Amino acid sequence: MATSGGGKRPLVADRRYPAGGAKPKAKAAPPPKKRKPDPKPRRPRRRHGFIAGTLLFFWRIVWGVLWRVTAVATMVVGGVVFYFYSQLPPVDSLLDGRARGSVTLLDRDGKVFAWRGETFGGQITVDNVSKHLHDAIVATEDKRFYYHLGVSPRGIASAIRINLAEGRSAFQGNGGSTITQQVAKLLCLGVAYDPAQWKSEAEYENDCRGGGIRRKIKEVPYAIAMELKYSKKDILTIYMNRAYLGAGARGFEAAAQRYFGKSAANVSPAEAAMLAGLLQAPSALAPTANLERSQNRANVVIGLMEEQGYLTKAEADEARRNPAQLSEAARQRNGGFFADWVMETTPDYLARDTTEDVIIETTLDQRIQAQAEAALAHVFDSKVKEGSTAQAAIVVMSADGAVRAMVGGRAIPRAGDFNRATMALRQTGSSFKPFVYAVALDLGYSPLDYVDDSPYTINVPGSGPYSPKNYDGKFKGMITLTQALAESRNIPAVKISELVGRDLVKKVATDFGVASKMADGPALALGASESTLIEMTGAYAGILNGGSSVTPYGLRALKLKGEDEELFGQGGGIGERVISERAAHALIYMMSEVINGGTGTRARLPDREAAGKTGTTNSARDAWFVGFTADYVVGVWLGYDDNRPLTGVTGGGLPADIWREVMVRINEGVAAQPLPKEIPPNTVSGTGGLAPSPDIGGVERPILPEEVPYFDGSNAPVYQGGSTEQGMPDARRQEEIDRAVREALGIN
Structure with a gap:
């Protein structure tokens, strides 16, 4: 076939098969290669200035030191916590925190009228106290008690801020302690009293309750150990049994009995608020010392309980309208001078220094005691000019020497506790x-x-x-x-x-x-x-x-608590x-x-x-009248503590008036003999x-x-x-x- 193309080479198809004419077996196409993604472009290296670079360099050094120190400190604290944890005893052995025993004084009818030493009302727990008391304690002392591990950084920070704002050092004054930390103080961080180390138990206790940074550092691991060892209920139980609440009462049960004449299981919201309020300053706020001040503090606690949802507004208003009142025995404060005299005439090892709980049955007649005090007040109110600092004393006894009442002095400013009936010569x-x-x-x-x-x-x-x-x-x-x-x-x-x-x-x-x-x-x-x-x-x-x-x-009679046998008789x-x-x-x-x-x-x-x-x-420095009826002997003394002469007073005057007023009152209802x-x-x-x-x-x-x-x-x-x-x-x-x-x- 002729071609055209001017002599050009003819077009020939590429050989696709081998010679011999056989069609080759088709091969599978190779899988496509995965294309590597383009590498992420590198961020250009930031160049720092000299100052920034220097600061970064030192920060890296500080951070390296800081985390290592923190790790070491954590290990040390953990070791201390473990040590304290291993030393903590069972809860029951921590409930009675008294160093000495108590003396309970009963009147002639067997009724309690005074306590001496530190009283302990017996073991109570979170489960058997009044719910109002539990709530008042938590609301007042540590509202986050159930949510921390013994230490509250927020509370400590707040306390430091308050202290600095009031011109004190950071750890002087408000401590921001949790209830657990307060218990740690009550336990003195596990350090027992050693007479060889401490001059007195008072000095030992003051050190235990001291503040400062060193004390806080010790409290933290001890508090954490307690949280790990005991439940929250156990810690609160220790607190409720060991806390001092004024007037010699150790623990809330003793305080409830002392002030209200009832168990801590039965206190009302107002009473619970008053008891919880005492934790701030037990001696100063004790209702037997100043009832109005104690009630004012209780109102603050009621406000906290309302704010935190423990009391409704109606319940809080009711508690404010009806503040806690002292029991009749506590309100009368009968027999204080008499109780002191009995303690002075009892051997020290069974009275002031007793390590046992002692019961003393006495001759005191609370009715006569109250009437003697009222008679003295009546005569001074009606016959003595206001503001007089003259003092008086009264003793009432039976013909056999049994003292029925004793007034050691008038309750006037700076009168002190001097018993003019027994100590004034x-x-x-x-x-x-x-x-x-x-x-x-x-x-x-x-x-x-x-x-x-x-x-x-x-x-x-x-x-x-x-x-x-x-x-x-x-x-x-x-x-x-x-x-x-x-x-x-x-x-x-x-x-x-x-x-x-x-x-x-x-x-x-x-x-x-x-x-x-x-x-x-x-x-x-x-x-x-x-x-x-x-x-x-x-x-x-x-x-x-x-x-x-x-x-x-x-x-x-004097007996050990719980025993019938008399150690001492009349x-x-x-x-x-x-x-x-x-x-x-x-x-x-x-x-x-x-x-x-x-x-x-x-x-x-x-x-x-x-x-x-x-x-x-x-010079009329002393005026007396002493006399008797067939039933009672009454002695009255009147004078000044500084031995100044009395003005216009003889024994036949004011002392005779007081004597008559006492006799008329105590013989009321008594047949004349x-x-x-x-x-x-x-x-x-x-x-x-x-x-x-x-x-x-x-x-x-x-x-x-x-x-x-x-x-x-x-x-x-x-x-x-x-x-x-x-x-x-x-x-x-x-x-x-x-x-x-x-x-x-x-x-x-």
């Missing part, structure tokens, strides 16, 4: 005179015998002449012993004391219980010696009971006879005339017999019969004065009639009596 004044007449009566003289109230001078060796004066500056001449005591004449008292002998007067007074050092001179008869009110009241009780000594006592009572019963009854008659027509008429009672004696010391009085005949029997004598308030006496002996200051009675025939027979008999008296006294 004061001159007794004329309240001492009954012991002078007791000697004369015991030697055989009669209340109807005479004494010469005339000027009198004694030459005292080493001191010179001593001339006693009567209070009114007058002289009555011949008067009976009864009139001399009733009118508190000084000259007759000194004459009789010198006749019977000062040593015998001292002995009788001491045997009756006036234990203080006696004055040595003739002023002994006028009460120059010092004594305490309880001693004088006990001595007068000896007169009432018929002439036997009395040891005042308040303790009837601490006092009636002792040895001092004067004859007849002499005591005659003296009671003479002392009744003090109230009926003498210096003590303001003490006269409307419905029963009473006897007593006034007493006023030099006559006093055991006796009027022995005078030492000379009158031949002319008896007739009323206006000089001594209607008491009968002989009408023949020449037959009646009297005391003129010599060592023997003198007869007005001299050696008359009419008086001789009786005079001879009297001389024999006088001779026997002089021999007994060693007088020549």
Whole structure:
């Protein structure tokens, strides 16, 4: 076939098959190769400036050090936590946090009226206390208690901010502690008290509760260990049992009993708020110290409980309208001075230093105690100018020495806890005179015998002449012993004391219980010696009971808590006879005339017999009235703590008013009984019969004065009639009596 193309090479197809004409077997096409994605373009390296580069360099160094230090610190803290964890004891052994035992004092009816030491109400748990109390504690002390591991960084930071804002150092003041950290403090971080290391338990406890950064650093691992060891309920249980809540109450159960007279399981929202509020400052906020301040703090807690949803608005308003009130026993605060006195008269190892829980049954009558306090307040409110700082003390006892009430002083600013009934040594004044007449009566003289109230001078060796004066500056001449005591004449008292002998007067007074050092001179008869009110009241009780000594006592029995066996029995009572019963009854008659027509008429009672004696010391620095009815002996003292003179006050004035007010109140509802009085005949029997004598308030006496002996200051009675025939027979008999008296006294 001709071609065209001008000689060009003809078109020929490419050989697709091998020679021989056989069609080759088709091969599978190779899979497409995956295309690698284009590499991500690198970000161009940032170039830093010199300063930025330097800072970055140092930051890398700091960060490298920081994370390594943190790791090491974490390991150390973990090791400390593990150590504390392994040392923590079972929960039950941590509940009673007291270092010493408690003393519970019961009145004569077996009712609690006072506590001493640290009381512990017994184990309570989160499950058996009032829900309101649980909520109040959490709301007040640690609202995030159930959400942290023992430490709250937010709370610590907030506390540091508050402290710095108030000008304190970061860790002084508000500590931001969680409840767990507070428990750690209560446990003293597991450090037990060591007498060799600490001067006192108080110093040890102060250190345990101290603040500062070092204390916080120690608290953190201990608190974490507690969170790991115990449940939240266990930690709160320890807290509720160990926290101090004022007035000697350790734990919320003891505090609820102390303030409200009920268990912590039964407190109301208002009561729970008051208890929780005490945690801030237990002693200062204790309701027994200042109820209004405690109620104000409780209102703050109620607000927190409402804010956090524990109380509805209605419940919170109800709690505010009806604030918590103290129980009757706590409100009256009865027997504080009495309780202190009982503690002082009880061996230390069973009282102030006891390691056991002790129960003391006492003689206190809370009804009488309250009435004595009310009587004192009434007289001062109605008869003493406002703002007076004069002090007073009262003791009420039975004839056997059982003390029923004690007021150790008025509750005025800066009065302190000084017990003026038992600790104040004061001159007794004329309240001492009954012991002078007791000697004369015991030697055989009669209340109807005479004494010469005339000027009198004694030459005292080493001191010179001593001339006693009567209070009114007058002289009555011949008067009976009864009139001399009733009118508190000084000259007759000194004459009789010198006749019977000062040593015998001292002995009788001491045997009756006036234990203080006696004055040595003739002023002994006028009460120059010092004594305490309880001693004088006990001595007068000896007169009432018929002439036997009395040891005042308040303790009837002492037992360990939970045991029936007595460790100690009654601490006092009636002792040895001092004067004859007849002499005591005659003296009671003479002392009744003090109230009926003498210096003590303001003490006269409307419905029963009473006897007593006034007493006023030099410059009226002390004023006394001590006396009794058939049922009670009451002593009253009035004066200033700094020994200033009283203005316009004598024993027959305000002290007699207080005495009468006390007696009227405590004898209300008590049937009147006559006093055991006796009027022995005078030492000379009158031949002319008896007739009323206006000089001594209607008491009968002989009408023949020449037959009646009297005391003129010599060592023997003198007869007005001299050696008359009419008086001789009786005079001879009297001389024999006088001779026997002089021999007994060693007088020549």
